[in-house]
Amino acid sequence: MDLFKISKEMITGVEIIDKEHQEIAGKINLLFSHPKGTLSKAFIKAAIKDIHDMLEKHFQTEEQIFLKLGILENSVASLEHDSILKSLDNFIGDVEKNYCVSDEFKAFVVGTLITHMAMEAKDIKNASI
Ligand SMILES: [Fe+2]
Numbered sequence: 001m002d003l004f005k006i007s008k009e010m011i012t013g014v015e016i017i018d019k020e021h022q023e024i025a026g027k028i029n030l031l032f033s034h035p036k037g038t039l040s041k042a043f044i045k046a047a048i049k050d051i052h053d054m055l056e057k058h059f060q061t062e063e064q065i066f067l068k069l070g071i072l073e074n075s076v077a078s079l080e081h082d083s084i085l086k087s088l089d090n091f092i093g094d095v096e097k098n099y100c101v102s103d104e105f106k107a108f109v110v111g112t113l114i115t116h117m118a119m120e121a122k123d124i125k126n127a128s129i
């Protein structure tokens, strides 16, 4: 079962954002599709780095769209971007110590990233009305 499911309330209606959200979710689901303890440290680090880089590019796209919609300064979602990237940097460091995809990373995906996408979908829909 996929860890990261894009629910209806997470659909923003902006094609490029929704497409990238699907790609990010797919990459995360692929990482968690492997049984715990079966992946090498290098593989996990590279996968989280890929997710970091996808998100970094995605946030740039998103912030340009937020700017056009007039919500860049007051959207909590846009303020969260830097802290999400910092958390991913920390997880890459954690892999070095723990050698497996940590439960904290799983909690981060389910808690922070999914909530983030739902919140920005709300912001975008409110701005588009
Ligand atoms: Fe975002």
Ligand SMILES: [Fe+2]
Pocket: 017, 021, 058, 062, 117, 120
């Ligand atoms: Fe996003």
